[in-house]
Amino acid sequence: MRKRSLAREYAIQALYNSDIIDIPASQSLNYVLDMEGFPDPEVVDFAKYLVGLVDKHRDEIDKVISKFASNWPIDRMAVVDRNILRLGSAELLYAQDIPPKASINEAVELAKKFGEEDAYKFVNGILDRIRKELCPTK
Numbered sequence: 332m333r334k335r336s337l338a339r340e341y342a343i344q345a346l347y348n349s350d351i352i353d354i355p356a357s358q359s360l361n362y363v364l365d366m367e368g369f370p371d372p373e374v375v376d377f378a379k380y381l382v383g384l385v386d387k388h389r390d391e392i393d394k395v396i397s398k399f400a401s402n403w404p405i406d407r408m409a410v411v412d413r414n415i416l417r418l419g420s421a422e423l424l425y426a427q428d429i430p431p432k433a434s435i436n437e438a439v440e441l442a443k444k445f446g447e448e449d450a451y452k453f454v455n456g457i458l459d460r461i462r463k464e465l466c467p468t469k
Contacts, residue, residue, distance in 0.1 A: 338377035339418065339437050341367065343445060345382050346414040356382045384421040392420045399460045403453075411445045412453060419458045423466050431462045 345360035352359075360382045364375060385392065396416050397405050405413055419438030422429050435458045442451035 334371060334374050335377055336437060336440070337370065338374045339381065339441060340444075341370075341374070341378040342381040342385075342418055343411070343414055343441055345378070346385060346417060347411055347445075350410050350414055356386050381418060381421065381426075384425050385417050388421060388425055389417065392417050392424070395420055395424065395461060395465065396457065399457050399464075409447065409450065412442065412447075412450050415441045415446065415450075415454050416457055419454065420461055423458065423462055431466055435459060435462065 341360065341363050344363045345356050348354070348359040348362070349356040357379070360378060364370065364378070393405050396413075400408070400416075408416070415438050418441070419434055422434035422437075423431055426434070435455065438458055439451045439455050442454040446454070
């Protein structure tokens with residue numbers, strides 16, 4: 332598995348845990364990384380970067396997701412879907428060095444791996460709308 336894909340998996344696990352047990356995502360990430368035996372430093376750094384983006388911009392990200400998922404209140408979404416959308420949105424909106432297509436594709440793969448059967452369609456649709464409306468030049 333590619334390093335950035337693995338880092339995203341760790342980030343999703345941390346965001347999910349953080350959402351469920353209401354602890355800071357950075358603390359949750361440390362727990363996830365500890366359980367994994369502290370992987371490659373590049374993986375750790377990228378996972379920390381992603382979790383930091385979501386933590387720093389979570390309120391804005393949730394507003395954006397809510398706007399584009401108008402029929403799905405964010406608090407009623409499946410926890411894993413909500414956090415995959417947060418991660419993908421954070422990349423689209425705040426990570427200028429990551430191509431939008433890569434962010435969306437990675438989020439779709441996370442949804443296929445961790446979400447319900449058709450979660451990837453939901454994630455793809457929301458993130459593609461965000462990309463088209465808020466990141467047209469990226």
